Amino acid sequence: MSILVDANTKVMVQGITGREGLFHTRQMLDYGTLVVAGVTPGKGGEIIANKIPVYDTCKGALEANSIDCSVIYVPAAFARDAILEAADAGVPLVICITEGIPVSDMMEVRAYLDNVDCRLIGPNCPGILSPGETKIGIIPGHIAEKGNVGIVSRSGTLTYEVLYALAQKGLGASTCVGIGGDPINGTNFIDVLDLFQNDPETKKIVMIGEIGGSDEELAADYISKFVDKPVVSFIAGQTAPPGKRMGHAGAIVEGGSGMASDKIEALMNAGALIANHPEEIPELLASR
């Protein structure tokens, strides 16, 4: 069993005819993901990869198909609209890959989602991979093995690094969830930690954080109270200078807060093991 998604999850792709959308739809199909529909306004009626029907609207796609999850590859300027469209059409799980969405757009999205039955993962995230079952997003599937480690991360490529390092040591993931590098996102560490804690297949947890904000500190507090599975963590940005935004919109040390050292201390106090670098994670997992 995996969290959030599994082999039977039926997926819709928003922005399916774009460069990234098309490329990653093919990658998802190759992995075995059940992609059942795509949406691109103005491209309704087209067929992708000889079998995936394209619709002009999410509403149209939902009328013709049963859909469990939507994955969004549309450009940043249209992402708010795309997320709201999916939620409004009744999709219960929306994964937004798009990077560079204005923060005010995301605050509106969050305020809307508070009142509807829809979970958002991301934005600015790599999506979800449940090895051997499904991949929804952009995580390269072949680098990961199936296993019992639950992975939650604010970073995309750093997550691949961890999946790869685990696989090299014969370890695998139950589910890997990228929650994204933006300051305002849909699902946070605590939400995913809670799912892993309650997932019988997940025996150990890896949490990848980075500088900026205080989500890691809140997660540490949650771990100390509610998580009894072993947690191994890596926090990126220990060498980042203050006041500079390190690529991710959310990765910045401001006014003395958001520092890696504070996050590491909080996690250590909560009983988590801290890796000096990503490739140390497998041995730390083995030690618990």
Add this chain to the structure above:
Amino acid sequence: MKLHEYQSKRLFSEYGIPIPDGDIASTATEAVDIASGLGGKVVVKAQVLVGGRGKAGGVKIAEDGIEAGACAEKILGMDISGLTVRKVLIDEAVDIDTEIYLGITNDRLKKCPVIMASAAGGIDIEEVAADTPEMIVREHIHPFLGLKSYQTRNMAVSIKLPEHLWKKFDDICQSLHSVYKTSDATLAEINPLVVTNEGNLLAVDGKMVLDENALGRQGDLEQLRDADLETVEESEARRYGLSYVALDGDIGCMVNGAGLAMGTMDIIKYFGGEPANFLDIGGGASAEKVSAALRIILKDGRVKVLLINIFGGITRCDEVAKGVVHAIDEVGVDVPMVVRLVGTNEEEGRELLASAKLATASSLADAAQKAIALAA
């Protein structure tokens, strides 16, 4: 993107917030003209995008035009925390009764904007937050409801503003929220908001930070960017959509993804090396972007070795490899390179690079240690 005081205040004024009369000067002569035109006492203020300009001598009071010219002469060209003062703002001096702090920013935890006020105006709000947090009152702004008048009344009462100023205070709060929302700001701050001896409210100093992600829909606001705040490399990187931050070391880094780029810096440091930069080529980078990234890193003469660490997801290793090959042909790379390619299209990427003489690495630790050895 940070705006200067004069830019912020002009925007505030467009939205109906009262500001002192004044204008911007880049020479002492202009300063004399502006100050003479205003008549009476003026304040000459350095326009630099760093804090502490007052302590550095960047703010001076002048009795008349001639004195204002002399102050401007002293301040223009001054170095404040590494930034050269190129402009001064000449504002009419204001009779101050009390000073208030008023600001709006985004609350990451509550996921909505928050408006903050304090009776302790005129000093750095971060100092107030650290020393006397009870002096700051906050109201969260719902993205759909906006700022309500009862919220500004809550603040006015808490900071003990006299009742006859509540309406004026509400108007200023509403205007500040409008300019914040319309400009896609992540900070809009009036510090101090002055209660004058005549009982008016006046925004004497102002600060705005705009959301980089939203500049594309902000029309002219992008023109307000101060190029001095970035190094040449940083502005070139921004034009190509790359995130680049210069650091002090000698190992140039090109990585995809912000987290991995930070992780790569961290591991270099962990094994005893010093990264020369943070560089994230972003998701789905084209060969052209990769080539530009290499050019930018190599402009830093201190770079002794290049470490390329690509973990392909949305980024395809073959595109990165094409960029690397192109850069080698075009720019000529005369420092050793360590390359690690894993993930989407890694085979194609490795084939493309096979002809070039490059050190390859399988693991991140291996890549970092090889780069450190080559830099030594």
